[in-house]
Amino acid sequence: MPHPYVLLSAAVSLDGYLDDTGPDRLLLSGPADFDRVDEVRASVDAILVGAGTIRADNPRLLVNSETRRAARVAAGKPPYPLKVTVSGSGELDPDANFWHTGGDKLVFTTDQGAQRARALGLAADVVSLGPELDWRRLLEHLHEERGVERLMVEGGGRIHTQLLQQGLADEVQLVLAPLFVGSPEAPRLFGPGAYQSGRLRLVETRRIEDVVLMRYEPTAPGTGLVPAGADHHWLALACELATRCPPSQTAFSVGAVVVAADGTELARGHSREGDDPVVHAEEAALAKIDPADPRLATATVYTSLEPCTHRASRPAPCARLILDAGVRRVVTAWREPDTFVAGADGTGTLTAAGVDVVVLGEHEERAKAPNRHLA
Numbered sequence: 001m002p003h004p005y006v007l008l009s010a011a012v013s014l015d016g017y018l019d020d021t022g023p024d025r026l027l028l029s030g031p032a033d034f035d036r037v038d039e040v041r042a043s044v045d046a047i048l049v050g051a052g053t054i055r056a057d058n059p060r061l062l063v064n065s066e067t068r069r070a071a072r073v074a075a076g077k078p079p080y081p082l083k084v085t086v087s088g089s090g091e092l093d094p095d096a097n098f099w100h101t102g103g104d105k106l107v108f109t110t111d112q113g114a115q116r117a118r119a120l121g122l123a124a125d126v127v128s129l130g131p132e133l134d135w136r137r138l139l140e141h142l143h144e145e146r147g148v149e150r151l152m153v154e155g156g157g158r159i160h161t162q163l164l165q166q167g168l169a170d171e172v173q174l175v176l177a178p179l180f181v182g183s184p185e186a187p188r189l190f191g192p193g194a195y196q197s198g199r200l201r202l203v204e205t206r207r208i209e210d211v212v213l214m215r216y217e218p219t220a221p222g223t224g225l226v227p228a229g230a231d232h233h234w235l236a237l238a239c240e241l242a243t244r245c246p247p248s249q250t251a252f253s254v255g256a257v258v259v260a261a262d263g264t265e266l267a268r269g270h271s272r273e274g275d276d277p278v279v280h281a282e283e284a285a286l287a288k289i290d291p292a293d294p295r296l297a298t299a300t301v302y303t304s305l306e307p308c309t310h311r312a313s314r315p316a317p318c319a320r321l322i323l324d325a326g327v328r329r330v331v332t333a334w335r336e337p338d339t340f341v342a343g344a345d346g347t348g349t350l351t352a353a354g355v356d357v358v359v360l361g362e363h364e365e366r367a368k369a370p371n372r373h374l375a
């Protein structure tokens, strides 16, 4: 099920704290960065904070700029994004600013928490996600029931930690403020637990007065049939590579990337790359990796079109090459149409051989774009 794009946003001290232990919220950024946050808020469909942040900071979570609100309305959106909170206990203060400012409000909670939250008469919709809070179901609900395409998550630490550890974040926007907190009881941005191994991708750094904004993307593929935020980034790259293929009337334009479990790119390729007029994308990428590389067994192949199963120009189709390489996971955007081969079913062939194949249909139009002339 498609999810919204999930953007985690936070400011931290140089020693990694989100706040101090005092009664008032610690201001980590200055006016220019608060204005940047306002701009990001204006660009999303929903903003989420945990119940802990409502209790500690009593935030309003508004789009403060009238111009930005007017632009949202002109684009057919409500002036303020949907405000979302998460509470297991359902113990929420009905007088908090959260409920009385800005746009529509939504509480995600558990069966038990829902009873309590409903009894409070909050000015909000209350949705129970069952006995436990399930983040994937929460994101599916936001997408399916509320039409949320972009979600900004503004903390606190418990929320950010879970979304990142569960592979559900697409982007982290982190502001580093030049001050120290130094108190071990203060809340940290990320708590202990299992994060992706390997490095995130740094996509931007920006100086804003005396703070620095850093934007990161997670890189580690999901596992099995469960997609992670990074799967979308890698598949988008495969679709972009497909646009670089020399044009052909007799073959698809496809891009492929092979990525290790820790998020390291092992190789990339695209159809007809270099001097080879018939090479396929997966074939080109796999040919660049030592077949003895132990990372292949836990790697993911991203390919804009599902791997082929029939090949006139070469002895082995790409599904066979993937199996021979020992790769057990493939993520693709587009099932092969009958344009050149009737009944092609690379997904079926790979699945029958024990490979997990994830089809992320959200990317299908991008995968098709360089192949429109073949339709």
Ligand SMILES: NC(=O)c1ccc[n+]([C@@H]2O[C@H](COP(=O)([O-])OP(=O)(O)OC[C@H]3O[C@@H](n4cnc5c(N)ncnc54)[C@H](OP(=O)(O)O)[C@@H]3O)[C@@H](O)[C@H]2O)c1
Residues within 6 Å of the ligand: 009, 010, 011, 012, 017, 018, 019, 025, 026, 028, 049, 050, 051, 052, 053, 054, 056, 057, 086, 087, 088, 089, 090, 091, 132, 133, 154, 155, 156, 157, 158, 159, 160, 162, 187
């Ligand atoms: N610097 C920044 O950018 C920034 C931004 C935001 C917040 N903060 C700071 O962060 C601190 C608050 O962070 P926090 O970690 O204590 O709170 P939080 O992450 O905002 O919220 C935690 C609460 O969310 C609910 N929750 C989260 N995951 C859940 C799950 N899996 N199941 C059920 N309920 C779940 C629980 O609510 P219930 O207790 O109701 O069950 C939990 O107590 C504050 O000091 C605030 O100032 C800083």
